[in-house]
Amino acid sequence: MTPALELASVYKAFGNTSIIRGVNLTIEPGTRQALIGPNGAGKSTLFNLITGKYPVNSGTIRLKGEDVTGLTPYDINRRGLSRSFQVTNIFPRMTVFENIRCGVLWALGYRYSFWHRADAAHDATARTEQVLEQLNLTARRAMPAGVLSYAEQRALEIGITIAGGADVILLDEPTAGMSHSETEHVVQLIREVTQGKTLLMVEHDMSVVFNLADRIAVLVYGEVIAHDTPERIRADARVQEAYLGVPQGVA
Amino acid sequence: MSAPAPAAARPLAVADVARVGVLRRYGVWLAAAGALIVLPWIVRTGAAVPIMNQMGIAIVFALSFNMLLGQGGMLSFGHAVYFGLGGFIAAHALNLAGRGGLYLPVPLLPIVGGLGGLAFAALFGTFSTSRAGTVFSMVSLAVAELMAASSLIFDRFFGGEEGITTNRAKAPLLLGLEFTRDRQVYYLIAFWVFVAAVAMYAFSRTPVGRMANAVRDNPERAEFVGYSQRRVRYISFCAAGLFAGVAGGLFALNYEILTAENMGLNASGAVLLMTYIGGIGAFVGPVFGAIIFTFLQSMLSDYTGMWLLYVGILFLATVLWAPVGLAGIMMLHAPAWRAGRIGRLVAPYAVVGALGLVAAAGIIGLLEMIHVVIAADTPSGLKRMFWTTVNVRAVTSWLVFLALAAAGAAGLRWAGPRAATALGEANRPGASR
Numbered sequence: 001m002t003p004a005l006e007l008a009s010v011y012k013a014f015g016n017t018s019i020i021r022g023v024n025l026t027i028e029p030g031t032r033q034a035l036i037g038p039n040g041a042g043k044s045t046l047f048n049l050i051t052g053k054y055p056v057n058s059g060t061i062r063l064k065g066e067d068v069t070g071l072t073p074y075d076i077n078r079r080g081l082s083r084s085f086q087v088t089n090i091f092p093r094m095t096v097f098e099n100i101r102c103g104v105l106w107a108l109g110y111r112y113s114f115w116h117r118a119d120a121a122h123d124a125t126a127r128t129e130q131v132l133e134q135l136n137l138t139a140r141r142a143m144p145a146g147v148l149s150y151a152e153q154r155a156l157e158i159g160i161t162i163a164g165g166a167d168v169i170l171l172d173e174p175t176a177g178m179s180h181s182e183t184e185h186v187v188q189l190i191r192e193v194t195q196g197k198t199l200l201m202v203e204h205d206m207s208v209v210f211n212l213a214d215r216i217a218v219l220v221y222g223e224v225i226a227h228d229t230p231e232r233i234r235a236d237a238r239v240q241e242a243y244l245g246v247p248q249g250v251a
Numbered sequence: 252m253s254a255p256a257p258a259a260a261r262p263l264a265v266a267d268v269a270r271v272g273v274l275r276r277y278g279v280w281l282a283a284a285g286a287l288i289v290l291p292w293i294v295r296t297g298a299a300v301p302i303m304n305q306m307g308i309a310i311v312f313a314l315s316f317n318m319l320l321g322q323g324g325m326l327s328f329g330h331a332v333y334f335g336l337g338g339f340i341a342a343h344a345l346n347l348a349g350r351g352g353l354y355l356p357v358p359l360l361p362i363v364g365g366l367g368g369l370a371f372a373a374l375f376g377t378f379s380t381s382r383a384g385t386v387f388s389m390v391s392l393a394v395a396e397l398m399a400a401s402s403l404i405f406d407r408f409f410g411g412e413e414g415i416t417t418n419r420a421k422a423p424l425l426l427g428l429e430f431t432r433d434r435q436v437y438y439l440i441a442f443w444v445f446v447a448a449v450a451m452y453a454f455s456r457t458p459v460g461r462m463a464n465a466v467r468d469n470p471e472r473a474e475f476v477g478y479s480q481r482r483v484r485y486i487s488f489c490a491a492g493l494f495a496g497v498a499g500g501l502f503a504l505n506y507e508i509l510t511a512e513n514m515g516l517n518a519s520g521a522v523l524l525m526t527y528i529g530g531i532g533a534f535v536g537p538v539f540g541a542i543i544f545t546f547l548q549s550m551l552s553d554y555t556g557m558w559l560l561y562v563g564i565l566f567l568a569t570v571l572w573a574p575v576g577l578a579g580i581m582m583l584h585a586p587a588w589r590a591g592r593i594g595r596l597v598a599p600y601a602v603v604g605a606l607g608l609v610a611a612a613g614i615i616g617l618l619e620m621i622h623v624v625i626a627a628d629t630p631s632g633l634k635r636m637f638w639t640t641v642n643v644r645a646v647t648s649w650l651v652f653l654a655l656a657a658a659g660a661a662g663l664r665w666a667g668p669r670a671a672t673a674l675g676e677a678n679r680p681g682a683s684r
Contacts, residue, residue: 051475073474083475091468102465106477110458112486117453118461164476 002065004029004168004198005050005081010059012042012049012222019045021222022059029064029167032199034209037219038242043202044086046219047172051083052076063168078106082166086173086202088153090160092146096137099145099156101128103163127163134193135159151182155189162193169194171201175208187211210234218242280449287441291434298549300433306545307437307444308501309525313537314451315494316522321531322455323487324467325380326388328519329395330495332375333368335514336398337496339409340367341503342417349421356425361443361500368496372489380484383470387484395516402511414510417503430504440501447497452534454490463487524566530576539577557622561615587677595677599670606666610659612637616652 005027012020019042027033035043048054050061052073060069068076082103091099104124110116118124132138135155140148145156158174174190175183187208190199203209209216210230217227220242226233233239291300312334319325341364348355355363379390402409409415419430430436454460462483466473470480503509512518521544529540544562551558573580587593616636623634623643632644641648 053471072479074477074479077475077477085472089469089472091465091472093468094464098461098464102462102473103476105458105462112459112462112478112482114454114457114459114486114490116458117456118458119456121458160472160476 001029003027003062004031004064005200006062006065007046007050008060008062010046010049010061011057012045012054013057019222020049020056023219023222023224025217025224025227027168027198027200029198030196031214032194032212033201033215033217034213035200035202035217035219036204036206036209041219042222043219044172047083047170047202051081051170077164077166080166081168081170082161082164083170084157084161084172084174086176088150088157090145090153090156093144095142096145096148096156097128097132097141100131100135100159100163101125103160104128104131107164107166127165131159131163135189151178151185154178154186158186158189158193166197168198169200171199171203173202173204175203175205183208283448284445287445290441291437300437302545302549304433304437304440304505305549306542307440308498308505309522309541309545310444310538311447311501312495312498312522313526313529313541314448314534315491315498316526317531317534317537318451318454318463318487318491318494320523320526321533321536322460322467323463323484323491324383325484325488326523327391328388328516328523329391329393329398330491330522331514331516331518332395332398333372333492333495334499334502334518334522335509335511336371336499337364337366337368337492338499338503338509338513339415340364340496341500342415342507342509343408345417345419345422345503346415348423349418354423356428357419357422357430357504358425358428358439358442360419360422360504361447361497364500364503365493365497368499369489369493372492372495376485376488376492380488381481383466383480383484391519392516395514395519398514399511399516402514409511410509412510414508414513416508418507419504436505440505443497443501447494448538451490451494455534459483459486524562528566528569528576530578530580532575533578533582536576536578543577555619555622556626557618560618564614583674583678586680587674590677590680592677596670596673599666599673602666603663603670606659606662608659609655610663613652613654613656613659616641617649617656620648620652 003026005025007023007025010020010023011018023046035046037043045054049056052068052071052075055070060067062068063076063079063081066079068079068081071079091102094102101118101124104127105111105118105121108121108124108127110118110121110124129138132141135158137148137152137155137159140152145153148156154174154177158171161171162169171190175186178186183205190201190212199212201212203212213230215228216230216233218225218233218236218239225242226236226239228236290303294303312330315333316327316330319327319330341360344353344355344363345357345360347353375394379387379394382390403411428435430439455463462473462478463486465476466478466480466483473480473483499509499513502513525540525544526537527540528543529538530536547558547562547565551561555561569576575583584593584596587596619634619636620641620643623632632642634641634643
C-alpha cells in the first residue's frame, strides 16, 4: 500500500546548525501516529518541512506517493494534507463560523471565485455547521474568534485543520496548555475527527500519546531513533535514555 | 469568557438577528437608491448638485480604496494612480468617440475607466502584491512616484501641465440621453455610484472576498487552508483598481478635464484620509468619509484657506482617539441601541459635545489668528470669525482663545472617560431595560 507520508533522508540546517539530520519515516495510511522527543529535537521543524513552510536542504518528501518536496504550503494542502499549529493560529477578527468556512472553501472547489456568494454556498455552510457541531462551538458561531477562551481557540484550530476533509492530518501539540478535563475532551475530539484518516501529531503529554497512537516515532537531535508500537517504544532502552538520561527498567 | 447560561441563550438571538438582517440589508440598499433619486429635489441650493456629484465620485473611489485597506489589510499610498489612469483613458476614449473613431456613448464611459484601472492594476499588481505590510506600502509609493515622473515624460498622453480636456456633448447618444445639465449628470453618476457600491459589497461576500479578510488577519494560516496569500491580494488589488478606474471615468465625464494631479500623491493621500475618517472596519465607512471630506472641502474652503489643515486635524484625532472611524463609533452603539438604552447616553454625550465645541472654537481661533499674522494680507489685523471681529494685535484675543482651548481640553479629559463609562454601561448585556 502507498504510504500516506514518506520522508527519505530529509536534512535541514539553519545557518551552521543542523536541526534535521537525515530523517527517514514512513507513515502508513489510516494510522494514528505520534511524534515525540525532547525539547529542541526538531519536531516542529519537521512539521514545517513536511507542510512546505520551510524548504528542505536535501531529501525527498512524498505525500500519498507523490513527491511534494519544495511545493508551497497551499499546493501541499490542496493535495490533501492539513496541519494545525503549536501556537494558536486562527483568523482572530473573523467570526468562528467564518474561521471554519475558510478551511472549507478551497476543498469544495470555490477556489478564488468572485462569482459565487459565500453565504449562498450551501455545501460550504452545511460542512461548516457540521464541524462546529463536532467542536461544540455552535453557540459561539457569530463571535469573533479572537474573543474565545484558550481551550475554545485550540478546538477551533483543530476545526480549521480538519474542515477541508484532508486525509492526512498533522497536529502540533493539540493539548498544549490545557487542563486535564480539557485534554480529555480534545483527545475524544481528535479520535472522532481523524476517523479513517492518517494522523501524525507532536505531543508531550504521554497519556495522550499512548491513548491515541497506533505507532510512535521518537525524534532525538534531528534523527528518528525509534519508530514502533507504543509497547515496544515504552520498553526501548534508547528512548528511555534520551528522555531520562539513564537506561531504566533493568532491575 | 461569559458564563454558560448567556452563551446557551445566544444562538437563538443570533439566528433572529440574521433573519432580520436579510430584510434590513436590502432595506438599506433600497433606502440608498431612494435617497440618491430624491436628493437633488430636496437640497436645492445652487452648488448642491455639483457637490453631490463630487461626493459620488469620492464614494466610489474611497470604497475601492477600502477593498485594499479595510478588507485586504493593504495600506496603499498610491491608489490614485488607478483612479487617474482610468480617468485619462476614459477622457481619451471620449475624445476619440467625439471624433467618430469609436462608438462610445457617455453613460458607458465609467466602464472604459474601470477597464483602464483594471489593466494597470493587473500589471502593477504583479509585483505590488508579492508582499503585504510595509513592503506593499513602499511599493505603492514607488509606483505613484513612477507615474508622477511618467506624466512629465509621456505628455502626449497626460497632456503636460494643462492636462487632457474632453467634451461629453460630442459623444454619440444612447437612447437619446443628453448630459448637458447638472441634474442629468447627477443621475448618471448616481446610477454608477449605486452599481459600483453594490458590486463592491457583493465582491466582499464572495469566497475570494472572504479570503481577503482571512489573508488580512493571518496570511500564513490562509496558505495552510489552500490559498496563496499573494494570489488573494492580487485579485483584491485588481478589483480595487477596477473600481478606482470607474471613479476616474466618472471624474472624466463630470469635469471633462484630467491632470496629472488627479493621480498624484495628494489625491492618494486624500482617499486615505477620507476612508480612515469614515472607518475602515465597516463597508459603509468610506461612504461617510467621502461625504464628510467632500463637504469640508467645498464648504470650509469658502471660509478659510486652511481647510486642509482642519481635515488633517480631524484625521489625527481619528487616528489617536477613534481609530475605528465614524462608522466604527456608530457600530459601538449597536448593543445599547438594541437594548433600548441609547437615551441614557444623551446627557453625557451632550456634555462632551459642548466641551468639544469650546475646545474647537479655541483651537480654530488660535489657528486663524496665526494664519492672519503669517499670511500678513490683513493690514488692519482685524479678522471676522465667530460672528464677531477679532483683533489679532490685541493680547486679549489670544488669551480668550487660549483659555477656551485649555478649558475645553481640560473639560474633555474629565468628561471623555465618563462618557466612555456610560457607553460601557449602556452596552452591557443582560442589564435591566
